[in-house]
Amino acid sequence: MTSGTKILGTGLVSMMFAMGCGSSSTPTGSDAGTGSDVVATGDTGGGGGDGGTGGALCTPNATGAATTFDYVITTIAVDGNQTPSATARPVFGFDLDNTRSPVTRPAEGAPHCAHGDFTSMLDQDQNADAMGRPCAAGSAGCSGGVDNQLPAVVDALGQFMAGLDVGNLLREQINSGSLVLLARVSDVNGELGPTLCDDNVTIRLYLGYPMFSNCANIQMPNQMYAIAASSVMNPMDPSSALIQFPGSIVNGRLRVRPSAGMASRPSFSIPLPISGVDGLSLDLYNTQLRVTMNADGTGSNGNLGGVILKRDLLTALGRVPQLMPFLAAAAPLLDGFVDVATPLGGTGSLCTGMGASGMEEGGIGLGLGFTTVRANIANMVLSDRMTGTCGAGTGGGGDAGTGTSDAGTGTGDGG
Numbered sequence: 001m002t003s004g005t006k007i008l009g010t011g012l013v014s015m016m017f018a019m020g021c022g023s024s025s026t027p028t029g030s031d032a033g034t035g036s037d038v039v040a041t042g043d044t045g046g047g048g049g050d051g052g053t054g055g056a057l058c059t060p061n062a063t064g065a066a067t068t069f070d071y072v073i074t075t076i077a078v079d080g081n082q083t084p085s086a087t088a089r090p091v092f093g094f095d096l097d098n099t100r101s102p103v104t105r106p107a108e109g110a111p112h113c114a115h116g117d118f119t120s121m122l123d124q125d126q127n128a129d130a131m132g133r134p135c136a137a138g139s140a141g142c143s144g145g146v147d148n149q150l151p152a153v154v155d156a157l158g159q160f161m162a163g164l165d166v167g168n169l170l171r172e173q174i175n176s177g178s179l180v181l182l183a184r185v186s187d188v189n190g191e192l193g194p195t196l197c198d199d200n201v202t203i204r205l206y207l208g209y210p211m212f213s214n215c216a217n218i219q220m221p222n223q224m225y226a227i228a229a230s231s232v233m234n235p236m237d238p239s240s241a242l243i244q245f246p247g248s249i250v251n252g253r254l255r256v257r258p259s260a261g262m263a264s265r266p267s268f269s270i271p272l273p274i275s276g277v278d279g280l281s282l283d284l285y286n287t288q289l290r291v292t293m294n295a296d297g298t299g300s301n302g303n304l305g306g307v308i309l310k311r312d313l314l315t316a317l318g319r320v321p322q323l324m325p326f327l328a329a330a331a332p333l334l335d336g337f338v339d340v341a342t343p344l345g346g347t348g349s350l351c352t353g354m355g356a357s358g359m360e361e362g363g364i365g366l367g368l369g370f371t372t373v374r375a376n377i378a379n380m381v382l383s384d385r386m387t388g389t390c391g392a393g394t395g396g397g398g399d400a401g402t403g404t405s406d407a408g409t410g411t412g413d414g415g
Contacts (some may be wrong), residue, residue, distance in 0.1 A: 081168075092369040095144075183206075
């Protein structure tokens, strides 16, 4: 892999996966809805959770004191590029525009943007039959709504950069400790496992740093991490995470609870730590996150998705010296990846062209898979890695880590 490819590939990885500080003075995601998608016994609805098909029965397990669980992401996966069809391998991601675009000859204009949507096996409420009911991928009359052009973007970048291997870069970043992402799930009532149902939990995401020297421990549970100062508003208060969402647990599957506000303002601000380019970032809108919280402490079938605006991505690429020779071709190339009309949920949404706001419209849906193990957090917030710890001196960037909180029996942080 050439140095230029390595730099760009690392920038791409950081852009897509390193979650950073929001510009708002309040925690991002704090307006994310108040309704419940946990249904009482006898009701219908809900998404079916992990592999369900809708109509799942899920009664909140309001037993015992509220508990906090913390996780570190150990793998991140990108789907291979493919064309949507009834038999295509289901991809990561979500229905980000509340539209199920047909796989054959989708309209060029809004809302379909000339891209058919994919089906999902992870979260089957992202699919629907002719009656609008969640359905199993591949079943008769079942169509998908997943918006995910990340595999196509990665494939196109590979045409410019021989040797680009995003999967390998992800493994390197995670296993070297230069990219550490953790999640704290608090206010959980009940025992982990497939029967766990809770209609009101809080999800906090952190960047942080390993507190151990051997990077092989990244894949091991119950390791200690510190929170990166860039991830909290108050360095004395881990609960003041800049990125936090209300959520629920449906049949053991954790869900971020979305709201209309998440479509109109960014849920994440994603830093791009590329050498020689200061202050570079991208905003992610309508962020969705789900993962199955297993009884053994692992998190499986993780699913992360959201929308980036085409104009934001083009502006970011224009500031990267290694990409300047390709910038003239970038705009029409990016038009080909737009699969979400913007503004999201607004009137006059466009796939391309100048919108009512006077800005270029069009969004690109992204989807990623991930797995987790349980983690512990030290009661400290750091501005950089400690000497001798995993990731120190690797060039991973001062803020490319995450922290978590003590796993087990905490009382939860409210939210």
